[in-house]
Amino acid sequence: MNLSRLAGDAVQYLFVGIAAFLSVFPFAWMVISSTNTSIDILGGKATFGQAFAANVGNFFAQVDAPLVFWNSAKVAVMATVLTIAISSLAGYGFEMFRSKTRDRVYSMVLLTLMVPFAALMIPLFMMMAKSGLIDTHIAIVLPGIASAFIIFYFRQSTKAFPVELRDAAKVDGLKEWQIFLYIYVPVMRSTYAAAIIIVFMASWNNYLWPLIVLQSNETKTITLVVSSLASAYNPDFGVVMIGTILATLPTLFIFFVMQRQFVQGMLGSVK
Amino acid sequence: MIYSRKGAYCALIGASLLLSTSAMAGEITVWCWDPNFNGAIMQEAGARYAARHPETTIKVVDFAKGDVEQKLQTALASGTTQALPDIVLIEDYGAQKYLQSFPGAFAALSDKVDHAAFAPYKVKLMTVDGTVYGMPFDTGVAGMFYRKDYLEAAGFKPSDMENITWDRYVEIGKAVVEKTGKKMVAIDPNGADLIRIMMQSQGKWYVDDQDNLTITDNPALRASLEVEGKLINAGVVKTLSGWTEWAGSIGSGDVATVMSGVWITGTIKAQADQFGKWGVAPIPSFSADGKGHASNLGGSSWYVLDASAEKDEAIDFLNEIYGKDVDFYQKILTERGAVGSLLAARTGDAYSTADDFFGGEKVWQRFATWLAEVPPVNYGAFTTEIDTAVMAHLPDVLKGEPLDDVLKSIEAQAQGQIQ
Numbered sequence: 001m002n003l004s005r006l007a008g009d010a011v012q013y014l015f016v017g018i019a020a021f022l023s024v025f026p027f028a029w030m031v032i033s034s035t036n037t038s039i040d041i042l043g044g045k046a047t048f049g050q051a052f053a054a055n056v057g058n059f060f061a062q063v064d065a066p067l068v069f070w071n072s073a074k075v076a077v078m079a080t081v082l083t084i085a086i087s088s089l090a091g092y093g094f095e096m097f098r099s100k101t102r103d104r105v106y107s108m109v110l111l112t113l114m115v116p117f118a119a120l121m122i123p124l125f126m127m128m129a130k131s132g133l134i135d136t137h138i139a140i141v142l143p144g145i146a147s148a149f150i151i152f153y154f155r156q157s158t159k160a161f162p163v164e165l166r167d168a169a170k171v172d173g174l175k176e177w178q179i180f181l182y183i184y185v186p187v188m189r190s191t192y193a194a195a196i197i198i199v200f201m202a203s204w205n206n207y208l209w210p211l212i213v214l215q216s217n218e219t220k221t222i223t224l225v226v227s228s229l230a231s232a233y234n235p236d237f238g239v240v241m242i243g244t245i246l247a248t249l250p251t252l253f254i255f256f257v258m259q260r261q262f263v264q265g266m267l268g269s270v271k
Numbered sequence: 272m273i274y275s276r277k278g279a280y281c282a283l284i285g286a287s288l289l290l291s292t293s294a295m296a297g298e299i300t301v302w303c304w305d306p307n308f309n310g311a312i313m314q315e316a317g318a319r320y321a322a323r324h325p326e327t328t329i330k331v332v333d334f335a336k337g338d339v340e341q342k343l344q345t346a347l348a349s350g351t352t353q354a355l356p357d358i359v360l361i362e363d364y365g366a367q368k369y370l371q372s373f374p375g376a377f378a379a380l381s382d383k384v385d386h387a388a389f390a391p392y393k394v395k396l397m398t399v400d401g402t403v404y405g406m407p408f409d410t411g412v413a414g415m416f417y418r419k420d421y422l423e424a425a426g427f428k429p430s431d432m433e434n435i436t437w438d439r440y441v442e443i444g445k446a447v448v449e450k451t452g453k454k455m456v457a458i459d460p461n462g463a464d465l466i467r468i469m470m471q472s473q474g475k476w477y478v479d480d481q482d483n484l485t486i487t488d489n490p491a492l493r494a495s496l497e498v499e500g501k502l503i504n505a506g507v508v509k510t511l512s513g514w515t516e517w518a519g520s521i522g523s524g525d526v527a528t529v530m531s532g533v534w535i536t537g538t539i540k541a542q543a544d545q546f547g548k549w550g551v552a553p554i555p556s557f558s559a560d561g562k563g564h565a566s567n568l569g570g571s572s573w574y575v576l577d578a579s580a581e582k583d584e585a586i587d588f589l590n591e592i593y594g595k596d597v598d599f600y601q602k603i604l605t606e607r608g609a610v611g612s613l614l615a616a617r618t619g620d621a622y623s624t625a626d627d628f629f630g631g632e633k634v635w636q637r638f639a640t641w642l643a644e645v646p647p648v649n650y651g652a653f654t655t656e657i658d659t660a661v662m663a664h665l666p667d668v669l670k671g672e673p674l675d676d677v678l679k680s681i682e683a684q685a686q687g688q689i690q
Contacts, residue, residue, distance in 0.1 A: 039541060042519040062306065122349045129351040211338050212345050215354065216300075216330070224334065231335030232305040234537050 091154020194265025411532030
């Protein structure tokens with residue numbers, strides 16, 4: 001009996017261990033590789049080396065890092081602010097206001113989740129080109145601000161929002177936008193935190209659409225720059241690793257800062 | 272008052288968001304990949320042209336290679352010419368796909384550029400119905416790099432590596448494995464690099480000049496598959512997967528020879544601890560008559576977009592620098608290790624320099640000689656797709672299945688993939 005439980009535990013730990021190794025290894029490899037020369041990385045050297053300073057120097061010599069990070073940050077912040085504003089309003093609206101057509105419209109919004117981006121790419125590109133928005137950062141942000149996923153996420157969370165709060169506020173004479181701003185937003189804090197993390201990360205790591213829209217060195221985001229560095233005949237993998245680490249830091253930072261709210265938000269804002 | 276100020280702010284913010292970096296007159300935009308190679312070379316070319324034509328500036332924008340293709344495809348497919356650059360770099364194997372899929376998208380250069388001055392094979396790959404559409408750029412003329420120390424240990428002198436046949440190569444490989452414990456060559460069984468080199472050395476490709484698929488009736492492909500099968504079954508091959516592992520096998524000293532395009536020279540010379548240990552010879556041939564030792568792997572060329580507002584300027588720029596400037600080719604060879612395909616460039620000083628890394632051998636001159644001998648072939652529009660079909664059936668070759676049957680299966684799969 002004990003023996004079989006021990007075996008069960010062993011299998012569990014083995015499985016968890018393998019899963020942990022698989023998730024941590026690429027990150028560890030990235031950090032270790034950033035201290036090695038390109039040749040050592042190709043040779044599979046798995047220990048720390050002395051080339052970190054040289055790699056950092058080469059990265060900043062080859063890449064206009066302040067500009068590139070400014071571009072990425074600008075896009076991510078714009079996307080986060082606009083997406084959260086529009087989509088949370090929509091989620092609130094879909095749940096609060098009853099009408100016959102509500103769920104039909106809602107299903108259509110959800111249907112957009114089923115269309116793969118590749119199918120939208122060329123029509124979207126033509127729209128942006130006609131509007132003269134090619135090579136602008138706003139063109140990256142606009143197609144995503146009414147995000148079906150975030151609308152869905154807010155509507156689901158709003159189901160737990162006590163309607164009595166809204167009724168009480170109405171009795172006290174608050175207008176709808178005041179209820180949203182002063183009652184709903186504070187109560188749904190954790191939902192907002194989780195949504196911010198999701199949108200910010202998705203936008204920071206976004207690759208295909210920025211690639212299609214952006215046309216010049218002055219507008220490029222970090223993902224495009226790292227990709228270009230890696231696509232050389234003799235790539236300097238040390239430099240690529242530095243770029244990858246720097247590109248990872250902001251998402252790590254924002255996740256760790258908001259981790260508690262994120263977990264709460266995923267579990268539901270209102271208890 | 273307040274409202275008008277607000278309005279002004281809105282307009283200002285709107286304008287700054289909408290502002291696009293549209294090209295100025297006299298500014299030629301170039302898309303390419305590899306900022307330290309293609310990008311840097313284009314900057315050098317731009318600086319040379321601007322010195323003589325101060326009104327022109329060259330703006331180089333680099334993306335990953337797949338990204339350049341993706342952007343080009345999207346812009347061409349959507350018909351949005353305003354989103355296109357003036358000049359774009361296209362890999363030679365993919366040139367026909369773009370030229371045939373988007374007729375009229377690229378400027379015809381036949382009347383503007385003297386294409387006879389370039390290696391013939393580079394011109395053929397950019398020709399559609401007798402019209403030449405590109406400016407030939409770097410070549411992937413192939414060679415065999417070999418470790419002198421390993422081969423010496425196995426009992427071979429550098430002269431034993433000159434103008435050998437593939438059968439002889441397999442024999443030497445067996446001796447190397449036996450005496451040194453090293454493998455003869457590294458091959459990624461999922462990549463068709465070696466097949467491409469062997470096939471072009473025989474003046475053939477997956478398609479004929481009329482773009483008809485030639486697989487079952489292709490003796491060159493048949494012979495190439497046979498040799499690859501022999502090599503692997505003889506145990507002289509280190510099989511691995513992916514470019515990174517393949518390049519890693521050079522640094523780790525696991526293999527005695529490297530069969531690749533001239534552009535691999537930079538990677539080999541980066542192995543400082545292997546100084547003086549490498550030699551260069553022509554790739555092996557399928558015949559013993561001293562012919563068929565020239566081939567190619569990779570390379571790319573410049574194309575001007577026909578809708579470009581700076582079309583004439585862009586063509587003039589390419590023609591003046593890439594089409595005529597021999598000194599430019601010396602500089603990019605010395606600084607970037609780029610071997611161009613302008614035949615006249617080979618007479619320059621940089622090409623006759625002896626390279627101490629290769630024990631004083633005039634490596635560039637050797638490649639430059641082979642450059643003119645690379646057999647011109649029609650790459651067609653589907654090289655990557657057919658590669659996949661070929662490599663999918665390599666295991667059948669290794670199992671010893673009759674080659675005629677294997678070729679039939681390849682043809683069937685390739686037919687399916689290119690439709």
